[in-house]
Amino acid sequence: MSEALAAGLDRGQLHELYRYMCLAREAEERLEILQKQGHVKGGLYRSLGQEGGAVGAAYALRRRDDGTGDFLAQTIRATGALFLFGGTPVDYFRQYLARATSPTRGREANVHWFDFGKGFIGPVSPLGTMVEIMAGITLSFRLRGEDRVGMVFGGDGASSTGAWHEGLNFAAVQGCPMIMMVEANQWAFSTPTRKNTRAESFVDKAPGYGIFGESVDGTDVLGVYEVVNRAVARARAGAGTQLVELQYFRRKGHAQHDPHDYVDPDLIREWEKKDPIDTYRARLLSEDWAQESELDAILAGTRAEIEAAAEEAVGEPLPEGLSALGGVYTDIATPVPWTRGASPDPRAG
Amino acid sequence: MDAAIPEHLTRTRRGEPVTLLEAISEALFEEMTRDDSVFLMGEDIGAYGGAFKVTKGFLDHFGERRVIDTPIAEGGFTGAAAGAAHMGLRPVVEIQFMDFISPAYDVITNYIATSLYRGAGPLPLVIRGPVGGGNRGGPFHSQNVEMAFFHTPGLKIVYPSTAYDAKGLLKAAIRDDNPVIFEEHKGLYRAPALREVLPDEDYVVPLGKARTVREGRDLTIVTYGSMVHSSVEAADTLDAEDGVSVEIIDLRTLLPLDEDAVVESVKRTGKLLVVHEDTRTGGIAGEIAMRVNERAFEWLDGPILRVTAIDSPVPYSGPLEDYFLPQVEDIVTASRYLARY
């Protein structure tokens, strides 16, 4: 391994962080174009300004592709973490474009997908649920004596749900090696955080669960990595559930259909100055951790990758209607509605 | 409050047609104006006016005391609504998507539905929100929730299909002393074909009364919600192509079920097809078939049949969702089979 330059990371790793943030940004921007062209039917969600938090946090996990690594539960605001864990941009587009070739064969949308080999599990929409699920995933690590950890992302708003509380409390009581990542982007749809909690900080909630919590500037990918790396180390060493709050700002509407007009534009401009990619790029250059040409090449590489992935997904077909059938039970087929048989007869099914 | 009525809520007053969504907004607005004990709770319903803009302008008009933005805690605020109802308020809570009513299932079924019976008094409250598929919303933004609650005595369940009914039923629900679950189909919210001019006077549509959408001789279709419109389309085809005359009953209220309306119609036509957008097993068709079996068996000239969604989660991709949902063609096919029987 080459020389560690910052946070224990070498030059190649520092570049990798940059690459994954760019990949997330480029993928989402390409998606916006695809939506304008009518290719995306469901909601479209951006992680603009939150890329550093997602990538920095997930980078602290052990990534394997044989099902023995750490586990990630991503959200719509953690696209970069998903890519880092081996979710590919082409699958990302396929999901949004509801293609037959998508990991869920068009049954589910956006980042709601799974690869247990690579170690990621997509969310369901009901907020908070994944905290319960990750409590159980990490419980299994503990019960089997494996030194694996699990990381679950969730928004500040999601923390208001009963599921979030019950899941986190369960994990804490059971000493599950779970990292609760609170994506404190100051908004839950149109609702500001102060209407979701009276707590000044989500870190203040941690003692209520008897767990350790830490807060970090979520726009600073390296800072996030350092803090989460410590949390992961503690969890792996048997210190139980950890909470990390990512402080940043949701710079776009909740989804593309949200005009975002309830947010002061000046505030958005302020946060643009703290753009995680721009600031990290400047840091890489000023610290001499990268040459401009290297970063340009990385960016160009991600653009090409995203372009190719988008084109590939666009060119693929939607699923056949008939493939809606099945997959509900392991052992029971879903019958074809009797009105759609060759000679419709209710006695047939 | 003497603030001016927001422009977009004066359509009926100005004799202009309204959408189903606007009819719902008007109902809420008028009930809040009429009765100071009516207030709203829900996610993003204040400044944002709700995910579908049902309560747009309400915060400015009624103030934060009566339009309360809640934390994302369906169980919490629905339970709080029950507490407020105990104290004489009449809460109307919005579930942003009815798929997310599930965290409130406990308090609705164990507490709210049983309150009167336990001697804790009636709980006049309305739990309303968008339901239904066809919007490429995937498994968690498309479900119909009626049958999760149909089995619970103590609740009423309403599911309008027209702007007129939506307004009148919601007003009746708010004035009702029992807890009411009120389902609003997203696909009907802004459907241009459903725009209609409503009476510029206070009216209610009583809960528990079905509506005969059209009279017919050969078979009865019992349905509700979006499938009322699919059934009408199918009936037009059957009339034009087969000379089959279909009677359509829109249940409007699912609980209590207007058994008399169904039975009377079946006694006239002798045949019954139940159509619902909800999934098949445990769908309301089963209950309706049983009631007709109990009360009109001798009048039946054919099997009671149903057209429903398939027993599956709701898929995201267009062709899958179209396959999942009952289509006009299915209703035509089933009706033809029954007509020939």
Ligand SMILES: Cc1ncc(C[n+]2csc(CCOP(=O)(O)OP(=O)(O)O)c2C)c(N)n1
């Ligand atoms: C239980 C539940 N209620 C409501 C919703 C609708 N909803 C989807 S996202 C959202 C806001 C989420 O805010 P937050 O958790 O802060 O995440 P962010 O979008 O800011 O990343 C809401 C209310 C939901 N998905 N689940």
Ligand SMILES: [Mg+2]
């Ligand atoms: Mg948030």
